[in-house]
Amino acid sequence: MPGRPGRSRSESEAGRKPAIPGPSGQPTRHAALHRGGRNLASGGYAQQPTVRARRRPDPLTRRQQHLSVLALVLAIALTARFVYLKTARCEHFRVLSRDLRRVRTLIATRRGEILDRNNVPLAKTCDEFQLRFDPAAFEQTWANNHSAAQRKAAALVGSLIGMEPARVLASMRAEPGPGETRRSLLIKSRLTPEEASAVEYAKAAKVGTGRREPNLLEGFVVLTQHRREYPNGASSCQILGRVTLGPRGQVRGIGGLEDWADTVLSGSVGWNNMEMKKAGVFTGRETGYRAEPVPGMDVRTTIDASIQQILSEELGRCMQEHTPLGATGIVLDPRNGDVLGMVSKPGVDLSGPDAPALIASNPELMRNRAMMLYEPGSVLKPLTVSLALEVGVVKPTEDVPCQHGYTPQARPIRCEAHRSSLPSPGQNVPRMIVAKSCNVAAAKLAVRLGATRLHEGLSRFGLFERTAIQLPGEAVGWSLTDPVRGRRSRDDVARVGFGQGITVTPLHLAAAFAVFANGGILHHPRIVRSYGYPGRPPAKEYYV
Ligand SMILES: [Zn+2]
Known part of the structure; x- marks a missing residue:
């Protein structure tokens, strides 16, 4: 306006x-x-x-007021939390801090041995000494004049373990390779016990150093490692199994007796809580929390190492001559069922350096063929004939005619034993049926027995149940005469009579045959006799 x-x-x-x-x-x-x-x-x-x-009113001022209130609340909350942590939770954090400064180191224990019946070791643990070097520990001790001290130490160590000082020095200065760390370089593996004790003594006595000088062997450590050895080579690899390192560094059995008796053999590992200043730096003080290791027990088997060796050689010859995919042999004591020998081919020498690679490329090497299922064929005939004699469906002098062929129901059966010439009348008595291995007569006797009596009889030989042998992975056989799952036709029964349409393991068969040599009494085979500590009464015995 x-x-x-x-x-x-x-x-x-x-x-x-x-x-x-x-x-x-x-x-x-x-x-x-x-x-x-x-x-x-x-x-x-x-x-x-x-x-x-x-x-x-200035909006900023109002915001500042809000922020101030918020800051005040936060400060009060933090103070309350601080007071809570320092008082109520104090003990919890004190324990946590102490635990973080502790490291549990495992104390290895001796794994028990597996012995044969005469206490000859089939698997044993040997101490192996290694000389290792910690460059950081040496450098801390010899901060001044480090290189000269290194050369001096290399010369001393070389003279103690029989190695060129230049090679010792090179190993001391090398970058960590496989199986090594920056604080644990390998100087020499497989030290002799004398070399190991020489290094230990020189370190303890401060050999080669003046009275006011630090220890020349600072950082050198002799490590003792347990190595599993199998003195019998490849003959027993399947029944013994092998060992490997578990996830926490403990030795664990795989397959065979190493697996079956793992708990007994391994004992229990000890442990020790060590205190640390900071990560990886030990104060050397023990915290008082310590569990002593318990050594493993020895397992005494029924195996005879010399029989095992002979069996292995014979099977090796068989493999060379006939080149089968595999072969197995069992030697049983019929009086008590003790397994004196059990060998499978092919095998692998577990003490060999390339054993793990060989097993990885061919797992068949560790397969115990004595406990795999096979169709037995003619070796079952003695069982059929003996059952027929026992039941009375045939007399010991009775002639069972062969005529080269027989058709129980629909499928004809041929006799390979009498293919060229038929037995003359009166010749095919039960004893000769077994001696000549006559398919037709065995089939006829099985049909006379019938499915039920044949199956019950074979069951009494223990063919269709576990033998309870102390080895893992035992298979159990089956037959077409089985009352639940078998077809049980007349043809099937006849074939089971001469070992077809039935599966059994060689171990079951060996135990069944031992019945003939033991007055008709079946013993379940056993391979472990007892276990316990050497020189003491057994902790457990397995009776016949
Ligand atoms: Zn015949």
């Missing part, structure tokens, strides 16, 4: 926004107009008080 040059921006704002609360809390339209008028009168120079009075 012309004529009102003094109208300020504040006035116009006041005019547009009359609802700004005044000091009394009521809208101050009049007051604003009045003040505006006065300002006009004074030439519009005194506007400052008007601006201050009309300014809204």
Whole structure:
């Protein structure tokens, strides 16, 4: 509006926004107009008080207030948390801190031996000594004159373990390779016990160092490792099994007796809690928490190492001559069922350095064929004939005619034994059926017995149940005469009579044949006689 040059921006704002609360809390339209008028009168120079009075509360200030309150709350919460942690949770964190500074080191124990019946070891544990070197420990001790001390130490160690000092020095300065770490370099493996004790003595006696000098052999450590050895070579690998390192570094048996008797053989590993200053740096103090290791027991088997060796050689010859995929042999003592020998071919020498690679490429090497299922064929005939004699369906002098062929129901059976010439009348008595291995007569006797009596009889020879031998992975046979799962037709019964349509393991067959040599009494085979600590009464015995 012309004529009102003094109208300020504040006035116009006041005019547009009359609802700004005044000091009394009521809208101050009049007051604003009045003040505006006065300002006009004074030439519009005194506007400052008007601006201050009309300014809204600064939003920043309000935000600051909120933040202050928030900070205060946070500070109170943190203080409360701090007080809580320092008082109520103090013990918990003290224990946690102590545990973090402790490292549990395992104390290895001796694995028990597997012995034959004459206490000849079939599997034993040998101590192997290794000389290792910790460069950091040496450097800490010999901070001054480090290189000269290294050469001096290499010369001393070389003379103790029969190694060129230059090679010792090179190993001390080498980068860590496989099986090594920066703080554990391998200087020499397979030290003799004399070399190991020479190094230990020289370190303890500070040989080669002056009275005021630090130890020249600082950082050198003789480690004792347990190595499993199998003195019988490849002959017993399947029955003994092997060992490997478990996830926590413990020795674990795989297959054979190493597996079956693993708990007994391994004993229990000890442990020791060591204190650390910081990660990886030990103070050398023990914390008092320690469990002593318990050595494993020796397992005494029924095996005779010399019989095992002979059996292995004979089977080796058989493998060379006939080149089968595999072969197995069992020697049983029929009087008590003791397994004197059990060999499977092919095998592998477990003490050999390349044994793990060979087994990985061909798992068949570790397969115990004495406990696998086969269709036995003609070797079952003595069992059929003996059952027929026992039941009385044939007399010992009775002639069972062969005629080269026989059809029990639908499928004809041929006789390979009498293919060229038929037996003359009166010749095919039970004894000759077994001697000549006559399929037809054995089939006829099985049919005379019938499915039920034949199956029950074969069961009494123990063919369809576990022998309970102390080895893992035993298979159990089956037959077509089985009352639940077998077809049991006349043809099936006839075939089972001469060993077809039935599966058994060689071990089951060996035990069944031992019945003939033991006056008709069946002994379940056993391979473990007892276990316990050497020189003490056995902790457990397995009776016949
Ligand atoms: Zn015949």
